[in-house]
Amino acid sequence: MKVAITSTGDSLDSKLDERFGRCSFFVVYDTESKSTEFIPNPNKEAENGAGPASVQVVASRNVSKIVSGEFGMKIKSLVDSLQIQMIVVKEPKTIREIIQMLNH
Amino acid sequence: MSPRIKKPRKVVNPPPIKGFKPYGPDLVMAGKEPVLMHFEEYEALRLCDYDMYNHHQASAAMGVSRPTFTRIYASARQKVAKAFAEGRQISIDGGKVYFDSDWYSCKSCKCYFNNPQKDVQITQCPLCGSDKVLSCDVETDCLDAENERCADFCVCVGCGYEVLHNHGKPCNHYVCPQCGKRMTRKQKSN
Numbered sequence A: 001m002k003v004a005i006t007s008t009g010d011s012l013d014s015k016l017d018e019r020f021g022r023c024s025f026f027v028v029y030d031t032e033s034k035s036t037e038f039i040p041n042p043n044k045e046a047e048n049g050a051g052p053a054s055v056q057v058v059a060s061r062n063v064s065k066i067v068s069g070e071f072g073m074k075i076k077s078l079v080d081s082l083q084i085q086m087i088v089v090k091e092p093k094t095i096r097e098i099i100q101m102l103n104h
Numbered sequence B: 001m002s003p004r005i006k007k008p009r010k011v012v013n014p015p016p017i018k019g020f021k022p023y024g025p026d027l028v029m030a031g032k033e034p035v036l037m038h039f040e041e042y043e044a045l046r047l048c049d050y051d052m053y054n055h056h057q058a059s060a061a062m063g064v065s066r067p068t069f070t071r072i073y074a075s076a077r078q079k080v081a082k083a084f085a086e087g088r089q090i091s092i093d094g095g096k097v098y099f100d101s102d103w104y105s106c107k108s109c110k111c112y113f114n115n116p117q118k119d120v121q122i123t124q125c126p127l128c129g130s131d132k133v134l135s136c137d138v139e140t141d142c143l144d145a146e147n148e149r150c151a152d153f154c155v156c157v158g159c160g161y162e163v164l165h166n167h168g169k170p171c172n173h174y175v176c177p178q179c180g181k182r183m184t185r186k187q188k189s190n
Helices: A050-059 A073-081 A095-102 B039-050 B056-064 B067-088 B140-149
Strands: A002-007 A026-028 A036-040 A067-068 A085-089 B009-011 B035-036 B091-093 B096-101 B105-106 B113-114 B131-137 B152-154 B162-164 B183-185
Touching: A002 A095, A026 A050, A026 A095, A073 A085, A085 B091, A095 B152, B009 B039, B009 B056, B039 B067, B056 B067, B096 B140, B113 B152, B140 B183
Parallel strands: A002 A067, A067 A085, B009 B096, B035 B091
Antiparallel strands: A002 A026, A026 A036, A085 B113, B105 B113, B105 B131, B152 B162, B152 B183
């Protein structure tokens, strides 16, 4: 199972990005092979429509969960119809901490 | 010509009950049909009179236009009044709606998550695996963000000075503090 996490940087020690559509990097973590992949977000500076475009980026990697600090109105219904689970984390956590939690 | 198809209305918070029953002398209530209230009418009443949103904000939350929202709300009030005045039951059902998914919160890692597969029961937190999960209410944060988006501004045609619009006060009653011209409502880009 793959999980997408929004990140502010391209290392495991960077913080979770609070925004989904305009985050700096997506971390795709595979819970079976324990591998991580960092994808720079092409929609970081987008004027509008960053959310749906970002959903496409992560949906093309076949993720089944997305961890972020917030999801906008447009994204919620889209992600819901793709049957991807949204996880909202309000506390500042690093990517490493989140990956540890996912390995519970 | 067939009429335009109704847009589906978004219901974030389905009612916790199926309806209401009056109590009192059985003679009054006997043999009366219940009043059928739609989910969208319930949601309109909840947004307006329980969450205290104005029609503009509430219409954005339900994904319909402001006039449509006002019509749904008027119909809801009429049905509630009818049930009160005639001693009828209220049955909440039907309507052209779609439900936003259920949201849960985890007590141990303090995260929120939704359940995209509605037929599967949630017993574990998807993040930390703890079983201290609670079904939680509407994500109020998202509604706040929606409010910001649909806020109105008064703008000065002369110098472009902007101020948050005060509901119920026409913009042209205000004078720009910088150049003394009358203000007008800012046109939305979308």
